[in-house]
Amino acid sequence: MIARIFDRSQAPWGLKYRTSNWFIVLTVSCAVFTDIFLYGVIVPVIPFALQERANVGEDRVQYWVSVLLAVYGVGLVVFSPICGWFSDRISARRWPLLLGLIALLGATVMLNVATSIPVFIVGRLLQGISAAVVWVVGLALLADTVPRKSLGQYIGYVSLGMTLGFMLGPLLGGVLFKKAGYNGVWALCYAFIGLDFVFRIVLIEKKDAKKWDIAAAGGSDSHGDGQTERSPEAEAEEEIYDQPAVQTDPSQTQTRLQKLTSRLPPVITLLASRRLLAALFASITQASLIASFDSVLPLFVNETFGWESLQSGILYLTIVIPTLASPLVGYFSDRYGGRLFSFAGFLLACPIFVLLRLVDHNSLSQKVLLVALLVLIGCALTLCFPPIMAEITHVVIAKEESSRKSTGRVTTLAKGGAYAQAYALFNVAFALGTLVGPLWGGLIKQRYGWNTMSWTLGLLSGVTAVPCLIWVDGSLRRTDRGVFSRRYQS
Structure with a gap:
């Protein structure tokens, strides 16, 4: 019995389910939710915790709230490229995800026991490092796994996990802080970390499962017990993407510039794409718009309506x-x-943000107006996130397809693919947004007021709509046969 447990030739229990598309998407979505939930859970709590636990004066609370939210972005910016490079080099996703969870646990413990500003800052920095692992490695794992023609739909579930974490974190944080106190907030965080650990430890990557598939089939690629079935979408995708390239003489088709760029690091090659730059700019904007609320909304509704952490969380x-x-x-x-x-x-969000300036005094109609505008902002931003995240993968595929056509052979930008490095760039962009958003919203509101803050955020959203129209899915100037083929033109 013991020998069978340690026999690596035996397929693990539930291999088919542990490597399925849906379980991997669920694991990544749970990881993203947990990370973002812990980012947002202290949003309605931190103004009161700073005063009660760190003895911060009331006139300095807004400043330190913005700084603590921005420190999270610093951790993301610094560690995302490192995580992307490392993950693509080892082409492994599961173990970095587990290491990231350890960092998240350490951050949670520090924030739970913090009684001074430096400890709060270090805890938020560790949260940013953990987020770098989750976003870079998790999204690369997703890109490795699901059919590319269905990538947007699967990313929709990940973005759902992200936005639920963003918004349920402050909601439940406010409720628990009011009903169960400061430690009650962190008890829920530990529970989510435990659930996240179960998903990450149970997960098996598809490429790791192949050795058991081959062993079960006696060394062949025939369908064996525990083999992950391929969806019709994946079959159709391979028919388009993996058909043999026309063999040409590379000396005739590959210019000196192409030879030079082929030697560049994948990150540099990706940054040469206007499509990717447009998607990264859109990511910065979306993160800024969401994160700006975290630094201003709890304080604004407290000043205007007298609402405390419970009401602002709801x-x-x-x-x-x-x-x-x-x-x-x-x-x-x-x-x-x-x-x-x-x-x-982005275009619809522009006037809605501007209209937030109409909320300026305490009355029932003003409360209804604020709620209605926030619902419309949620609808507008929901339209943006899945296609922008999917665009990151489409750009990598387009770059590799362009190289394939020019050289006559299938190539990848990095040893293990370049998805992790591409999503590292996305992570840096999103981190910059979480860095810029709280500072933009908090400092502009503090110095120039709520009205100025609202119209500047609306202007940012409107400007971002332009590059999305021109470059998302490929340049508007290109005329291709269909959506799928157009996406893979660099």
Whole structure:
């Protein structure tokens, strides 16, 4: 019995389910949710915790709230490229995910026991490092796993996990802080970390499962027990993407510039894509718009309506509810392209942010107006996120397809693929947004007021709609046969 447990030739229990697309998507979504939940759970709590636990004066609370939110972004910016390079070099995803969870646990313990500003800062920095692992490695694992033609739909579930974490964190944080106190907030965090650990430890990557598939089939590739079945979408995708390239003489087709760029690090090659730059700019904007609320909304409703942490936490539900449509948005962006969805989302958000300036005094009608505007903002931003995240993978595929056509052979940008490094760039962009958003919202509100903050955020959203229209899914100037083929033109 003991020999069988340690026999590596025997397929693990539940191999088919542990390597399935849905379980991997569920694991990544849970990891993203847990990370973002712990980022947001102290949003309505931190103003009061700083005063009660760190003895911060009331006139300095807004400043330190913005700084602590921004420190998280610093950790993301610094460690995302490192995680991307390392993950693509070892082409392994599961173990870095587990190491990231250890960092998240350490951050949670520090924030739980913190009684001074330096400890709060170090805890938030560790949260940013953990987030770098989750976003880079988790999204690369997703890109490795699911059919590319359905990537937007699957990413919709991940974005649902992200936005639920963003909004349920402040909601439950406010409720628990009011009902169970400071330690009650962190008890729920430990529970989510435990659940996340179960998913990450049970996960088996598809490439790791192949050795048991081959062993079960006697060394062949025939269908054996525990083999992961390939979906019709994956078959159709391979028919398009993996058909043999026309063999040409590389000396005739590969220019000196192409030879030079082929030797460059994958990150540099990816940054040469205007499509990727447009997607990264959109990621910065979306993160900024979401994170700006974290530094201003709890204090604004406290000043205007007299609401405390419980009411301000519940208010975040208005932005959460529209995100339930993220998988549906991803499905339609897979089918019809992400250009119009991302363009419409940022364009619609522009006037809605500007209209936030109308909320300026305490009355029932003003409270209803604020709730309605936040719901509409949630709807607009839900249109943007799935197609923008999927665009990161489409750019990598386009770059590799371009290299394939020019050299006559299938190549990848890195040893294990370049998905992790591409999502490291996305992570840096999103981190910059979480860094810029709280500072933008908090400092502009503090110096120039709520009205100025609202119209500047609306202007940022409107400007971002332009590159989304021009470059998402490939340049508008290109005329290709269909959405799928157009996406893979660099």
